[in-house]
Amino acid sequence: MASIRLERIVKDYSTLRAIQGIDLDISDGEFVAFVGPSGCGKSTLLRMVAGLEEITSGTLRIGDRVVNDIEPRDRDVAMVFQDYALYPHMTIAENIGFGLKMRGVKKTDIEKQVQRTAEILQIGDLLERKPGQLSGGQRQRAAMGRAIVRNPQVFLFDEPLSNLDAKLRVAMRIQIKRLHEMLGTTTIYVTHDQVEAMTLADRVVILRGGEIVQAGSPAEVYSSPNCQFVGEFIGSPQMNVLRARVQRLEGETTLEIADARIPLKHIDLPTGAEIHVGIRPEHLDWCLPENARFSPVLDVYEPLGSDTMAICLLEGQELTARLDPKLPLKRKEKIHLNFSIENLHVFDRESGNAVRFVA
Ligand SMILES: Nc1ncnc2c1ncn2[C@@H]1O[C@H](COP(=O)(O)OP(=O)(O)OP(=O)(O)O)[C@@H](O)[C@H]1O
Ligand SMILES: [Mg+2]
Incomplete structure (x- = not known):
């Protein structure tokens, strides 16, 4: 596990400044949710932590290392996306074990780790199926399995539940919460759904226009919003x-x-x-x-x-x-x-x- 430190992080897409200079400290084991309206920069920020997007300026640390120029695969982070991105021609077991195979882990060790991960996610009986033979929620769990199996220092989630129906979202939300309690891995979770953010996170970071408007515990941002935008964004029905x-x-x-x-x-x-x-x-x-x-x-x-x-x-x-x-x-x-x-x-x-x- 590891802490994450963002110092004056800026991201420019040609003329657009998508991230305006963000400072944020995430403690070891903390679960932080980024929320905010569409286009506020949540995914951009997350992708910079993952190493999928170049940082225009500022310093990003994971643990004690500055990782600005470190390749995604060497950052020891695992990312779960909204669209799962499972390989359709591979079984679920192969999908989950793929990253380990690429790293040259022994076959018998891969099998063991895949089995253990599948048990945590309760998909042990689905390992021989292909992604096309699973429900949306099962596919999402398989995608999480691929992230968990590597035992990374950091989990990054980008709207992992937004393709699921309302009931399944709630069930998966609870799974993710249990998972975090079990593994204690430092997590950044992006969502535009404030209920998801409030229920999952130790700390909610509200973004607007590439800036942090407020960061605090769910109770803090609910009871002491520092501006009308946060007051209206957090809480349902709206303030x-x-x-x-x-x-x-x-x-x-x-x-x-x-x-x-x-x-x-x-x-x-x-x-x-x-x-x-x-x-x-x-x-x-x-x-x-x-x-x-x-x-x-x-x-x-x-x-x-x-x-x-x-x-x-x-x-x-x-x-x-x-x-x-x-x-x-x-x-x-x-x-x-x-x-x-x-x-x-x-x-x-x-x-x-x-x-x-x-x-
Ligand atoms: N590759 C890119 N090139 C140019 N502009 C981009 C690129 N990716 C994102 N942007 C812009 O940067 C801003 C932030 O985008 P980002 O995807 O981070 O928003 P978001 O908060 O994740 O939104 P959503 O909730 O819709 O996913 C937006 O104005 C977007 O249009
Ligand atoms: Mg996004």
Whole structure:
């Protein structure tokens, strides 16, 4: 196993600067997920760690070695892609053992290691089949087998589950988590699915436009997003964002959100400042009219079984609340919602940066 250190890593594709100078330290054994919208540079960054993409400038270390100029096969990393890239004419056993064979490992040792890997992944009974005779999930496990068998210092995954159906993705996600617990190999996992990132990773790195916007534990990026982009990207359903304004009347500071006045002890903004206030659907609670902070009109609702998403309109602004499915909801009627002020997020309307406040 090994740590990974990125220092001021830049990647230019002719005139496009795809990676803008990234610093990141990944500890030995850590599981880090890169998330972000399409084109933000996740794959580029991962491919540079793998050695499949040249680094324009900056220093990349794996363990104590600078690996900028080291060939992919000498970096001791294994990569799993979205499209598996299994050899169709080889059996699964041959596919998994291929890398070892290329390295000149003895036949009997290859067999042993392939067998052990297949057991970890529970594909021991599929070893004599060809990739075309497997389901998507089985193929994906075989592709992981090829990575595991080499016992590399680092695993790199690029959206390995995105070709699978929703149910299988969840099952494979749990497999990957177990695998990491078992092997403890340093892992970078690229996904655009924030749920995958949150459930798998020790640390989530959110990228936008080739830069790191925030890096933190799943709990940190969920509860303390440093900007509106992260607030909206992490969490499902998405965080509500409402237009609001800072007011000070007779020494009292409040946030004016639609017709609501939310008292604050302190906020680092002048009177009249225009802001965005974020509140997550799960932090809005159904309440009696006299306790309500918001009383929006219910527009539509989505019963999901475990809970119901109530999509409301608050003076023209959309607001989603995650509510108890047993509540009697009626469209076009007012519903009454409360929340604790600690669960609000305040963002500067221009920069999108989070603004500190005291509830
Ligand atoms: N070989 C290339 N030549 C030129 N530009 C490239 C090349 N590969 C990627 N890019 C550009 O670099 C940027 C980052 O691409 P990258 O593939 O890293 O994004 P991503 O975050 O992995 O996106 P996705 O979620 O769609 O896979 C994009 O603007 C992309 O168009
Ligand atoms: Mg990609």
